[in-house]
Amino acid sequence: MAAHDESSFWKRVESWLPKLFADEEFDAVRIEPEVIEDICALSRGSHPKEMVAFLTGDIREEQGKRTLVIDGLYVKGYDASEDATSFTTHDLPMTGVRGTVHSHPGWSNRPSAADRRLFDRHGWFHLIVCQPYTRSSVAAYNKQGERIEVAVGEP
Ligand SMILES: [Zn+2]
Helix, strand or coil: CCCCCHHHHHHHHHHHCCCCCCCCCCCEEEECHHHHHHHHHHHHHHCCCCCEEEEEEEEEEECCEEEEEEEEEEEECCCCCCCCCCCCCCCCCCCCEEEEEEEECCCCCCCCHHHHHHHHHCCCEEEEEECCCCHHHEEEEECCCCEECCEECCC
16 A cells, blocks of 8 residues: 555564464465454444454364464554554464454555565465455455465354
């Protein structure tokens, strides 16, 4: 996105990230529907600002595939503007974090250059959601910034 400087955005996000992501292989990704609903609701609530959260989950054996199952979110507050005040911050120990999600307050869910650098450094799995913040405006990317298919729903 071009609306503001995502480098500073990610700098701040990275300050929250311990060594989160071990490199583990998986063949498929499945996201629980509630997680997508929460992402869309958070994004709508943050608009016209960005929101960012961390995706939690585990690798499970599902239908003979090693599947990364995303079943939760850690929400950290973020606001690009200086008058930022009210964001919910749950300072939980971030265990089980497998990736990131952030919103683009615009109509493109493609990763920016800053997004790609972050993806490359922080492993596995990333979501970007753009307006109108519905399930179909959520896109998933791998470490290389390539779009990947994910299943939403029950195994
Ligand atoms: Zn972005």
